[in-house]
Amino acid sequence: MIRTEELLLNVGPQHPSTHGVFRIVVKLDGEIITEATPVMGYLHRGTEKLAENLNFTQIIPYTDRMDYVSAMTNNYVLVHAVEKLMGLEVPERAEFLRLIVMELQRVASHLVWWGTYLLDIGALSPFLYAFNDRERILDLFNELCGARLTYNYMRVGGVKWDAPDGWIDKVKELVRYLYGQLEEYDALVSGNEIFLSRIKGVGAYDAKTAIAYGLSGANLRSTGVKWDLRKNEPYSLYDRFEFDVPVGRNGDCYDRYLIRVEEIRQSLRILEQALEQFPEGGETMGKVPRVIRPPAGEIYVRIESPRGEIGCYIVSKGKAEPYRLKFRRPSFVNLQILPKLLVGESMTNLVTILGGIDIVLGEVDC
Amino acid sequence: MQHYWNSPVTWGHAGIYLLGAIAVLAVVIFFVTYAIYFERKVIGWMQFRQGPNRTGPLGLLQTAADVAKLLMKEDTIPARADRVLFILAPVLAFVPSFLVLAIIPYGLNLQFADLNVGFLYYIALSGVTTIAIVVAGWASNNKYALLGGMRSAAQMISYEVPLVMSVVGVAMMTGSLNLRDIVIGQEGYFWHWNFIPQILGFAVFVIAAVSELNRTPFDLPEAESELVAGYHVEYSGFRFAFFMLSEYVYMYAIACLGTILFLGGWNPPLPQLDFIPGLIWFALKFACIVFFLFWIRATLPRLRVDQLMGLAWKVLLPIAIANIFLTALGIEWFG
Numbered sequence: 001m002i003r004t005e006e007l008l009l010n011v012g013p014q015h016p017s018t019h020g021v022f023r024i025v026v027k028l029d030g031e032i033i034t035e036a037t038p039v040m041g042y043l044h045r046g047t048e049k050l051a052e053n054l055n056f057t058q059i060i061p062y063t064d065r066m067d068y069v070s071a072m073t074n075n076y077v078l079v080h081a082v083e084k085l086m087g088l089e090v091p092e093r094a095e096f097l098r099l100i101v102m103e104l105q106r107v108a109s110h111l112v113w114w115g116t117y118l119l120d121i122g123a124l125s126p127f128l129y130a131f132n133d134r135e136r137i138l139d140l141f142n143e144l145c146g147a148r149l150t151y152n153y154m155r156v157g158g159v160k161w162d163a164p165d166g167w168i169d170k171v172k173e174l175v176r177y178l179y180g181q182l183e184e185y186d187a188l189v190s191g192n193e194i195f196l197s198r199i200k201g202v203g204a205y206d207a208k209t210a211i212a213y214g215l216s217g218a219n220l221r222s223t224g225v226k227w228d229l230r231k232n233e234p235y236s237l238y239d240r241f242e243f244d245v246p247v248g249r250n251g252d253c254y255d256r257y258l259i260r261v262e263e264i265r266q267s268l269r270i271l272e273q274a275l276e277q278f279p280e281g282g283e284t285m286g287k288v289p290r291v292i293r294p295p296a297g298e299i300y301v302r303i304e305s306p307r308g309e310i311g312c313y314i315v316s317k318g319k320a321e322p323y324r325l326k327f328r329r330p331s332f333v334n335l336q337i338l339p340k341l342l343v344g345e346s347m348t349n350l351v352t353i354l355g356g357i358d359i360v361l362g363e364v365d366c
Numbered sequence: 367m368q369h370y371w372n373s374p375v376t377w378g379h380a381g382i383y384l385l386g387a388i389a390v391l392a393v394v395i396f397f398v399t400y401a402i403y404f405e406r407k408v409i410g411w412m413q414f415r416q417g418p419n420r421t422g423p424l425g426l427l428q429t430a431a432d433v434a435k436l437l438m439k440e441d442t443i444p445a446r447a448d449r450v451l452f453i454l455a456p457v458l459a460f461v462p463s464f465l466v467l468a469i470i471p472y473g474l475n476l477q478f479a480d481l482n483v484g485f486l487y488y489i490a491l492s493g494v495t496t497i498a499i500v501v502a503g504w505a506s507n508n509k510y511a512l513l514g515g516m517r518s519a520a521q522m523i524s525y526e527v528p529l530v531m532s533v534v535g536v537a538m539m540t541g542s543l544n545l546r547d548i549v550i551g552q553e554g555y556f557w558h559w560n561f562i563p564q565i566l567g568f569a570v571f572v573i574a575a576v577s578e579l580n581r582t583p584f585d586l587p588e589a590e591s592e593l594v595a596g597y598h599v600e601y602s603g604f605r606f607a608f609f610m611l612s613e614y615v616y617m618y619a620i621a622c623l624g625t626i627l628f629l630g631g632w633n634p635p636l637p638q639l640d641f642i643p644g645l646i647w648f649a650l651k652f653a654c655i656v657f658f659l660f661w662i663r664a665t666l667p668r669l670r671v672d673q674l675m676g677l678a679w680k681v682l683l684p685i686a687i688a689n690i691f692l693t694a695l696g697i698e699w700f701g
Contacts, residue, residue, distance in 0.1 A: 009509050031513065031671060122582065122668025128413040188665075194583055195667045347513065348670045 006034060009347075013042050017120050017351045020361030026342070026350065033350060036342035038335065043365035051325040056082050056156055056292045059325065064150035066329065067363040069112050072098075072105035072141075073305040075154040077327075080235065081301040081312040082156045085294040093282035094158035099236050100171065100274050101141065101153065103267045107178065108137040109306035110264045113358050117257070118189060120355040121198050126189055133181055136174055143167060157288035168278055175271050182265060190261065196254065203341045203353035204252040213337040216330050217308025218259045219357060223251035229304040236303075241273045253356035260358070263306075293320050307331050307358055331363040386478065390467055398614040399429045405660045412664040439603035444507055447600065451505035456601070456608035459498035462491040463612040463619065470622045471546040473632050473644050484545040485537070488623065489530055492578070495612060496522040499597050502609070506600035514596025517671060518580065524678040525577040525584075531686035532570035535693040536560050536627050545623075549631030559630035563696065566689040568628045570682050572658075575620045577678070580613065581659055583666040584674060621655040629655075 012023035021042035027035040047066060051059045056078070063074035076098060083090060090098075115130030138148045145153040145161050153160055189195055207223040220227055228245040230238040246262035248255025296318040302311035308330030315324040334357050341353050403418065403426065410417025418425035443452055469484040471477035481487050496519055503515015537543050539560065540551035552559045561568045577584035598609045625631060629651045632644030639647075669677065 007509060009513075028513075031517075118667065122585070123666060124409070124582075125413045125664050128415065132414055192667065194669055197673055198667060198670055346671060 011350070012039075018354065018361075019116065019359060022359070022361050022364065024338075024342075024350070024354075026347075028347065031346045031348075033342050033345050033347070036339045036350075038338055040332075040335075041365055043361050045366070047366050048325050048327065051322060053321060055320040056294075056322070059322075060154065061150065061152045063327075064152055065362055066327065066366050067305065067307065067310070067331065067360045068149055069360050070105050070109040070306045071149065071151050072101045072153065073303060073310060075151065076102055076236070077301060077303050077305075077310050077312045079154045079156045080303065081299055081314050082292065082294055084301055085297060085299045085314060085316060086156075086292070088157050088286055088288060090158055090286050091283040093162075093279050094284045094286070095237055096274060096278050097159050097163060097284065098154060099238070100271060100278075101144070101151075102236070103271050103274070104137050104140065104171070106267045106306045107264050107271075108134045110260050110267075111137075113260060113306075114185070114264075117355045117358075118195075120351045121195060123189070123192075123195070126185070129181075129185070129188075133178065136177070140167065140170060140174065143170075155285065155288075156292050158283070158285035162284045168275055171271065172275050175268050175275070178264070178268055182261070182268075186261070190258075198348075199253040199257060199352060199356070201250070202253045202349050203345075203356055204250055205337065205341065206251055209337070209340075210251065213340075214333045215308070215337060216334065217304070217306070217358075218256045218263070219308060219334050219337075221246065221259050222248035222255035224249050229302060229309060233302070235301070237274070238270075240277070241270045243267075243270050253352055256356050256358075291320050293318060294322075302328065305330055307360065307363070308334055327366060329363045329366055331359040331361075332366070335359055335364055383478075390478070391464070394464070394467060394615055394618060397618050398611060399433075401614055401617065401656060402429045402432075404656075405663075408657065408660045409664045412661075433607060436603055436607045441603045441605065442600075444600050446507045448505040448507070451501050452600075453605075455498050455502035455505055456605045456612075457498075458501060459495050460608045460612040460615075462494040462498075463615040466491045466619050467615070467622075469545055470619065471549060471626065471631065472622075472648055474546075474550075476645070477546060480544065480546055482542070482544045485533055485543045485548075485623075485627075488619070489526060492616065492619075493522075493526065495616070498612075502601070503597040506597070508600050511597050511599045514599070518597060520671075521580070521584065521674060521678075522578060524675055525574045525682075528570050528678055528682035528686045529574035529578060531683060531690065532567040532574060533627055534686075535564045535567040535689050538690070538693050538697060539563065545626050549626055549633070552630040552633060554630075554633065555637055556630065556635040559628065559633070561628040564628060564689070564693070566685055566692070570686045570689065571624065571628065574678075574682060575624065576659065576662065577674070579617055579620055579659070581617075582663040583668050585668060617656065617659060621652045621659075624655045625651040 007028040009026050009028050010023065011026055012018040013021040018024070023039040023042070025037045025039060026033050045065070047062050051062060054062070059078060060075055063078050064071040066074050082088075111130040111134045115127035115134075118126035118130075141151060141153075142148050143164060144167060145151050147153075205223065207220075207225050210220050210223045210225065216227070224247050226245055226247050229235070230243075231245050243266045246259045246266065248259055294314070294316040296316055298313070298315045300311060300313045302309050304310075309328065310330050311328030313324075313326040313328070314322050317323045338354065338357065342350055345353065406428070407417035407425075418428035421428040421431045443449060466488045468478040469481050469487055471480075499518040499522075500515045503511045503513075503518070506512070536548060540548045542548060542551070548560075556562075598606055601609060625648060632648045634640055634642060634644070634647050
């Protein structure tokens with residue numbers, strides 16, 4: 001009589017494909033997962049609690065460290081919330097700079113995702129190509145604000161630094177270059193038979209499930225729901241530019257892949273237009289009181305980060321520090337569907353599905 | 367060395383064999399050292415990187431430094447591991463990889479053992495390494511290692527079948543499994559070589575060989591992104607080096623085998639090039655196959671386990687069998 005039993009396997013927190021300190025305890029029947037329990041919190045720093053003792057300008061660097069792959073959008077969601085609460089006007093030049101860095105950030109973030117996802121699937125080279133191109137974007141950020149990852153660039157009422165001379169031209173050149181690179185990426189990867197067989201039909205769910213789990217970003221759009229806050233609730237200057245919102249049909253990893261690659265292209269389109277319309281002169285800081293004291297009240301704003309809908313909820317009692325600050329982190333919310341998707345899949349698909357969700361652990365744990 | 371084969375064994379002959387064995391060992395170790403260097407350089411260039419360039423001129427001593435580091439590392443054995451098997455496994459993986467080299471003919475008279483069942487000898491011995499990998503996975507007392515070991519066993523057993531079948535066509539054309547006879551059967555220039563009539567067999571052979579070597583896109587046993595390192599996850603220091611060494615020695619062996627079976631061994635490709643010695647042609651063809659292995663490693667993603675099995679049994683095996691049938695028809699009709 002052969003006795004078989006399930007294998008309890010601890011994946012992470014130190015594992016090459018959990019993209020950080022994330023842990024999943026999986027029960028394996030052979031190589032098939034029968035149960036998966038995510039364990040989070042290894043990177044919890046208590047950002048929201050810390051923020052209660054900081055004034056709003058001091059909170060901005062903390063947002064850099066949430067989604068450190070896309071710090072610009074995090075900066076924006078906080079300053080945008082405060083500005084809305086205070087009814088501040090932001091000068092056009094500053095708003096343009098914000099939009100340009102946010103879209104560059106989206107491209108950079110998607111490039112990181114693209115490279116690491118291919119690495120998860122087992123292809124080594126795309127990772128280096130993607131990071132090579134992301135490096136060019138980071139160089140531009142470096143030139144703009146002196147930092148490569150945690151920028152602390154935006155301020156309530158504007159941005160900290162104006163674009164240096166010739167910076168806009170460099171971005172224009174980069175956009176042209178990236179268009180060409182995207183063609184090459186598509187040629188190298190998007191049609192690869194092995195790659196397609198690995199991701200087509202894997203980790204599929206329908207629109208109803210996606211909405212029930214509160215998914216957003218490419219995870220939601222892959223099911224065919226056309227929901228992009230840049231289009232649906234335009235903030236910043238997004239209503240001035242033409243771009244498409246790519247949607248999928250099957251809600252599988254393949255659709256998510258295509259959407260993210262297409263989103264890079266659409267971001268480049270937005271960048272092209274924004275760089276054309278970039279105002280010649282003007283202020284980069286609006287009229288902001290010396291001490292930022294939003295009036296008593298509460299506000300929730302949400303914007304489209306590369307990973308989905310990032311929200312910021314502020315309760316103010318009229319002091320320089322928020323009474324309560326809460327971030328809706330898309331990585332954390334999107335991750336909730338993972339245990340459901342993993343049941344019945346193999347160990348190999350665990351990596352494919354987890355990578356397809358596109359999480360950043362700094363944001364999951366916050 | 368053929369004439370020693372049929373003469374009585376004396377101390378002198380034994381001594382010569384010993385020297386020969388040491389020479390082969392030296393050649394293979396040299397190959398492994400520079401194959402690793404070459405691999406890192408080639409993949410580095412393909413990825414816009416420099417590759418190793420700090421240790422010695424052009425980084426040529428990088429592998430030597432790595433080996434020295436591995437030698438000096440602490441030798442750890444997990445507390446709950448099966449000690450005997452844990453220590454035995456690297457040896458078990460390494461020994462057959464060297465044994466298979468005995469039958470490789472580098473030139474008309476440059477060969478250790480002129481076995482009539484040369485190819486079968488290769489398959490039989492290389493199968494032993496599979497056992498070593500399962501043993502390593504089992505003895506480590508680590509779940510990742512165990513999964514890697516099991517995968518490897520399934521993969522290598524599955525791919526040995528199409529590998530053998532793909533060579534049957536060559537054996538039919540030559541009427542022999544003797545590797546030297548197979549090369550002699552391809553005497554002439556590139557249009558005489560087996561890869562043209564046996565193009566199907568060659569394709570199956572290459573794919574199955576990549577899989578036997580556990581290299582991308584078939585590197586599932588050590589799939590880094592899922593299983594961290596697979597069966598050798600608990601091995602460190604020189605035991606780990608032995609696994610790596612045996613992997614590269616197999617690469618050497620498979621590249622030699624591909625050269626011999628399909629690419630005409632030491633024969634030059636064109637009549638005008640006859641003046642270049644056969645050994646150089648052998649080395650060139652061999653280097654092309656090795657380069658091909660590095661190239662696909664830099665290019666392709668990895669297959670999934672079930673797809674891997676499906677490919678072996680549903681695609682490669684039928685093609686290989688069809689190839690045998692077509693070869694038989696060809697021999698019947700055209701002689």
